[in-house]
Amino acid sequence: MEASVTEEWRKAGERVRNWGRWGDDDQLGTLNLLTPERIAYAATRAVRGRAIQLGIPFDAYGPQSAGGMRRNPVHLMAIDGGDAELAAQLAGWGGPQEAQVAGMYARGPMRFNDDYVMMPLQAATQWDALSHVYYDGLLYNGYPAASVTSLGATRLGIEQVAERGGVVGRGVLLDVARHHGVDRLAAGTVVGPHDLDAVIAAQGVELRPGDILVIRTGWWTRFLETRRQSEWFSGSPGLSWRCAEWLHEHEIAAVALDNPAVEVMRPEDGVMLPLHMLTLRDMGLPLGEIWDLEALGRDCAEDRVYDFLLCAPALRIPGAVGTPISPVAIK
Ligand code: UVW
Numbered sequence: 001m002e003a004s005v006t007e008e009w010r011k012a013g014e015r016v017r018n019w020g021r022w023g024d025d026d027q028l029g030t031l032n033l034l035t036p037e038r039i040a041y042a043a044t045r046a047v048r049g050r051a052i053q054l055g056i057p058f059d060a061y062g063p064q065s066a067g068g069m070r071r072n073p074v075h076l077m078a079i080d081g082g083d084a085e086l087a088a089q090l091a092g093w094g095g096p097q098e099a100q101v102a103g104m105y106a107r108g109p110m111r112f113n114d115d116y117v118m119m120p121l122q123a124a125t126q127w128d129a130l131s132h133v134y135y136d137g138l139l140y141n142g143y144p145a146a147s148v149t150s151l152g153a154t155r156l157g158i159e160q161v162a163e164r165g166g167v168v169g170r171g172v173l174l175d176v177a178r179h180h181g182v183d184r185l186a187a188g189t190v191v192g193p194h195d196l197d198a199v200i201a202a203q204g205v206e207l208r209p210g211d212i213l214v215i216r217t218g219w220w221t222r223f224l225e226t227r228r229q230s231e232w233f234s235g236s237p238g239l240s241w242r243c244a245e246w247l248h249e250h251e252i253a254a255v256a257l258d259n260p261a262v263e264v265m266r267p268e269d270g271v272m273l274p275l276h277m278l279t280l281r282d283m284g285l286p287l288g289e290i291w292d293l294e295a296l297g298r299d300c301a302e303d304r305v306y307d308f309l310l311c312a313p314a315l316r317i318p319g320a321v322g323t324p325i326s327p328v329a330i331k
Helices: 003-016 029-033 036-043 081-089 096-105 158-163 193-203 219-226 229-234 243-249 274-283 294-303
Strands: 051-053 074-079 114-118 126-128 168-175 212-216 254-257 287-289 307-311 322-324 328-330
Touching: 003 243, 003 274, 036 168, 036 307, 051 294, 158 322, 168 193, 168 294, 193 243, 212 294, 219 229, 243 274, 274 287
Parallel strands: 168 212, 212 254, 254 287
Antiparallel strands: 051 328, 074 114, 126 287, 126 322, 168 307, 307 328
């Protein structure tokens, strides 16, 4: 990043910084914009009763590369019908768990199956918590970077979001790919504030303070087509860091995309993830990554209604710096 660009980026950081805006002890950031009145209004946008899934499957075939810093989810069965029948046949076989299961089975015909999932909380469809990214030793609202330890986030953990029932509000889809008449944006395409304005004008949708923006690039379909994980990550189109002020001015509560990192993956102006730093750390604005916006895009193109009730609650995991989610748009 050239010195002048760094300076410009730092100045943008000062302009969008929400520290202290909702109190010195605030841990919710722009989710404070999801007021009861706005959530109640969002519920009125569920008109047709059509629920659309916006999450990708939590399975072993997702976009995380096997050798990378994150893995795809691993799903394991803990108890299943086959084991249960065997345990019943071999009385006294196995350890305490089998004995417990056999004891339950001895009391009637009820049988059951149990399972586990193991996964990085930053794999598949997710929200980044405000504790996910920091710079210059500080997190959102000036909390020290050291408030996230090996035990988890003592400040800005995802449970802060979950405990207030978030994230729920009025979702607005900006279908950038469809606006350009393509299935998906080309690799490396940078989406700037003017592009967002153009899509809003073309769609005829109005933004309201507290909206949750859902921006479709179509890039998820690239992964489904090729299954080439590293190409999918490194080539991702996405938002420019110059969108931070636009998001700030429009009082956006959260933003989610169908790409790996919301912003364009190629280091913009030579710096890695500059929008992450401005949004998560300066604004306190959560980022949603790896969403599947294909069905929602088709539905909105059909009825020309681009807003909906968005339900994307965080899992209540104390100290976590992100959360897997299965968001749903209800139109
Ligand atoms: C990083 O890779 C640091 O962040 P994210 O997963 O949010 O893109």
